[in-house]
Amino acid sequence: MSRYPKPDRQVKPPENISRDSTKERIEMFFCLMPVFGLIPSAIALVRQRSSRKVRDVSQVAIALMVTWAIVYSAMGGVPIEGQSIQVTTELFKATVSSGYFAACMYLMYRLYRHQAIALPWLKGISDHKEPKVMSDKMSDSQR
Secondary structure, eight states: OOSSOOTTOOOOOOSSOOOOOHHHHHHHHHHTSTTTTHHHHHHHHHOTTSOHHHHHHHHHHHHHHHHHHHHHHHHHSSOOOSHHHHHHHHHHHHHHHHHHHHHHHHHHHHHHTTOOOOOGGGHHHHOOSOOOOOOOOOOTTTO
């Protein structure tokens, strides 16, 4: 018996890992770019030739940016008097901006690792599948 594997044996790759094309991955990275990713995201959503995965990533990127823009503009649009309140507001705006950039970098990391790109509060909107219903049949061992 030989220690080496037979040459006719081949290792089968797992089927549940989805590998995207290089073009799609680059497009998804551009969509997740903070602030400037709005343009490729909008193009991917408008264009009908984009894959479903690219459109989903574009939707996540736009939702994240719109959320950041609303919070940031809401903090800057309020007239404020007093220096201590203004410093607190600017610190909050900086924290929101840093969080937005960190979230974009984290989603890019997940894309690099071939993991799902989704926001927890956006999952209900982006899932188009029917929810799984538990059957009320019980096995004999549970009765």
